[in-house]
Amino acid sequence: MAGSGIGTGAQEAPPTVLDPGRQRPGEADVTEIDPDRPDWRPASATGLPPGLDSRFAVIRSLHRVGARAEVYLVKDRATDEERVLKLYDDARRSRIVQSFLQRKQSTHIVTVYEVGTEADRDYEIMEHLGGGTLLALSEAHPGGLDPARVTALVRQLGAALAAMHAAGLIHRDVKPSNIAVRTLEPFEVALFDFDISSHQPAPGLSQDRSGTVRYQPPEFLAGSWLSTACDWWALGLTVMELATGTRLLAGADDDAVRRHVAGGPLAVHRVVDDRLRLLCQGLLAQDHTARWGADQVDRWLAGESPPVPGPAPADPGRVAAQVPTAYRYLDTDYFNRDALALDLTRTWDTAAELLFRSGDPEPLARLRHWLGQYGPTAIPDPGDPREPVDVRLLRLVRAMDPSQPPIYRAVHIASTRLADLASQAADGVGIAPAIVRELWNHRLLPLLTTGVAADGLEGGAGLAELDAGWRAWYEWWPRAVRTVADDEARRILRGRDAEATGRTVALCLLAAAAGTDDARRADISADLRRRARSVRLPWFTELAQDPDRMWIALRLSRHAEQVAAERDEEEARERRHARWLLRNQRLREWSRRQNRPLALSWAVAGVFLMGLLCALTVSVSDIAGQVPGTTILRAWVATVFAVASTLGFESLLAWEIGGRFHPRYSMLGAGLILLGRAARTIAGRGIVLAVTAGVLAGAYLLTVYQPVTTPLVLGGTTIVWAVARYLSWRADAARERAAVERAARELGAGLGR
Incomplete structure (x- = not known):
């Protein structure tokens, strides 16, 4: 995986360890990061977090293209030993992988001395290797490495992979640029760069497509099927490149590599040595269930010749019937509908796009025509166009192979x-x-x-x-x-x-x-x-x-x-x-008494407005002329009585409440508060306007024909409201006294402790 600094190619990073005068290796494959993974910040020039800076001095940065971490060659301030420090940009490293690296038994896996977190960033302290990578070694031998050296490589990497697989781990990025050379004589290598390694004890579909396309096996490229067989395929391709001195489809893009790998077994005839060619045939088997693994590699190292798998058979439990004419899908010819259904499932998004989303009916029609070779009943229904595309694809593949x-x-x-x-x-x-x-x-x-x-x-x-x-x-x-x-x-x-x-x-x-x-x-x-x-x-x-x-x-x-x-x-x-x-209990009581004159002024203001309204209504009745003058006189007397009575009640209320009378308990303040609460919403405003209009219309009619009633009703209503406001104040005051007593008890309990 791009991002480690232990001996690399130029495109990924300078080798972690370059002896003075060593030439930088050539181009290496960059590991692709799955788009669903978090973005990674480029290498920083600000240095190390304080906790690491106090322990290590940076010699140089080893950051590479495609790196997912900052990698430095550092010197331990306490021992003067050179180490490789890998500083990740998130705190979500695989703890299982890190634990394995710290307790690993194989000498052919890079030694990790320490893992930890500093300033919310995970880090690893690794050994400093001085021999470059296998990529550099291969480029120095364009005719291929000596078979004995390749065999030694297989023995060491086979042991490393077997140790990982026994722990339920898959490396996922075995390639020459991720294999460091410890020493040339004797020849010793170490596997490194475990950035995308995962803990997966059982085979299964992977949602993470990270990795280097060139070294990924057909089952992963076609359907993201991940198992330990992926690592053995990558080892086989590495062996073939080292033995021949040439890379698979050198210069081709990833799409071309995908098509080539999915198209059928890789040609290994350029591997001259018979034993190495047999090894490549076993490790590069298209059928991952028959591909060589640790047991076959051990037997091969012991001089045996395990059987080489042939073409991929139909999966267990599936109909193996073949048809004369092939159906071509993703540059592969299929003669078996069960195998095609399986690969449609493994490449779900691609199949859905090709058969249903593209708007082109020809691929689906061609597939239905091809299935007709199995008989008229084998032709699936085209599906309801109103159903989601994924549902239609499921019905199709289940019709092709219900046992999937x-x-x-x-x-x-x-x-x-x-x-x-x-x-x-x-x-x-x-x-x-x-x-x-x-x-x-x-x-x-x-x-x-x-x-x-x-x-x-x-x-x-x-x-x-x-x-x-x-x-x-x-x-x-x-x-x-x-x-x-x-x-x-x-x-x-x-x-x-x-x-x-x-x-x-x-x-x-x-x-x-x-x-x-x-x-x-x-x-x-x-x-x-x-x-x-x-x-x-x-x-x-x-x-x-x-x-x-x-x-x-x-x-x-x-x-x-x-x-x-x-x-x-x-x-x-x-x-x-x-x-x-x-x-503030005493201050509030003092304020209540001191502000009684101000409270009385608010009470007088409210009563004045009420009296003004009463006078206005009586005047309207007098102008309308619907009642005799004696009735108008009685209305003025009723107005004076209502104003005097209301003034008495409001004054008593203001005197009792004191400084807190306005705005919550005064006639003016409480009225505005009620109107404000009612008019908080658009619907509330409409209701307020309608009620106000209705009240004014009723008051006008009542004033015109019964002028004496209006001031008496208005005054009586105000007096009743004053009593309600007094009771509300008493209730609020009681709650405050209870709260004060509770606070005093809590304070006393706290002091008692």
């Missing part, structure tokens, strides 16, 4: 794996929500039940029963929602948008898939109970403790945590306010 392992969109759909897929879908991770939605909407699980286990993949057993259970949970869900005690939680659960529905469907799948997995159910239940203890919400605790409704609790866990956080913040705010009230 259950794979959909490069994801293994097995009953034991659906719980993980459902959990990812519920959390909105990657393409999992889309896959679960399509499995549900198009009822795909029963379609996959005929799949048989192969190549470490499980079959489709139990998927039909799981689909029935999934739908039963979905029917149960609305009934369970009605039992949730919290109104806002029920509103969330009843959401009809695509995201809410998708999460519900995913959680129903999780409930069905985890139904037979007691350990997983126990883990989910324990996690929910822990969250319930943390949030302290009775309705959530009730859900979390119910074995059936815990899936609803899982859906509401984020909402519960948000509600709990808001509650805790409100409680903290109330505690801070209570402590403030405690500190």
Whole structure:
């Protein structure tokens, strides 16, 4: 992998260790980084983090093109020994790989003295090798290396790979520029650069396409199938290049290499030595299940001649019938529909684009015509154009080979794996929500039940029963929602948008898939109970403790945590306010008494406006002339009475409340607050305007025909409102006193401790 500094080609980086006068090696293959991996920052010129800078002095930077880390040749300040320091730009290195490198037994894997994290960046301290790389050695011998030296190389690298594979690790980037030469006499090499090495004890599909295309085997190039056989293929190609002195398709681009490797067995006739040619034939077998591995290589080293695999046979359990005419797909001729179906599955995105997304009907028509060689019933239906492309492709490959392992969109759909897929879908991770939605909407699980286990993949057993259970949970869900005690939680659960529905469907799948997995159910239940203890919400605790409704609790866990956080913040705010009230209790009482004159002025202002309104209404009635003069006189008397009564009540209220009378409890301030609350929304403003217009119209009619009633009603209403404001103040004051007492007790308890 580009990024290590232990002996490299010029295109990737200068060799980690160049003796004085050594010539820089030539061009090397740059490892491609999968687009889904995080971006990597270029090498920095700012130096090392402080913790490393205090221990090591930088001699020179060894950064290379395509590097995923900063690599330096450094000197240990304590011992004066030269080391290679590799400083990564993220903190997500494979801990399993790092642990293996530190405890590794093989002398043919680069020694890693130390791994750690400094300033949020992972680093490795490695040995400093002085012999360059095999790439440089190969370029110095254009006619090929001596067979004895290549055999020694195979013995050493075979031991290194066997040690890695025994630990469940795959190197994934074996190539000449990643093999360092320790010494030439005796000839000794060491494998390095484990940036994209992965822990994968069993073969399977890989979502990570990182690596050097030229050294990747056909099953990975075609379908991202990753196993230890990938490393043995890369070793075989390395041996062939070292033995012949030439690179595979030198100067060709990656696409050309892909087509060549997928097109059939590689020609090894240029390898002159018979034993090395036999080794290359075994290691470069197209069929990864028959490719040589550690056992065959050991036998070859012992002088035996293990059998060389022939053309790739049909997978176990598949129909091996061949047809006379080939179907060409990705520059490969297929005579067997099962093998074609398998490779369509392995190259899912490419197949979907070619057969359905491109808009060109010819490839699909040609495929259906080719399948007609198996008989009229073997021609699959073209599919419903309204269905998603991936669903149509699945129906096609299942029609071609129903025994294929259950794979959909490069994801293994097995009953034991659906719980993980459902959990990812519920959390909105990657393409999992889309896959679960399509499995549900198009009822795909029963379609996959005929799949048989192969190549470490499980079959489709139990998927039909799981689909029935999934739908039963979905029917149960609305009934369970009605039992949730919290109104806002029920509103969330009843959401009809695509995201809410998708999460519900995913959680129903999780409930069905985890139904037979007691350990997983126990883990989910324990996690929910822990969250319930943390949030302290009775309705959530009730859900979390119910074995059936815990899936609803899982859906509401984020909402519960948000509600709990808001509650805790409100409680903290109330505690801070209570402590403030405690500190300022005497000042507030003094302010209440001192500001009584100001409060009285606000009371008089409010009563004045009320009296002005009464006078206006009486004047309107007098101008209208609908009632006699004696009635108008009584109306003026009623106005004076209403104003005097209201003034008395407002004054008493202002005197009692004091400095806090305005704005919250005064006639003017409280009225404006009420109007403001009602008019916060557009709908509220409309209601306020309508009510105000109705009140004014009623007051006008009442004033014109019953002028005495208007001031009495207005005054009486104001007096009743004054009593309500007084009671509100008393309640607020009682709450404040309780808060002050609670703060005093808490303070006393704190001092007591």
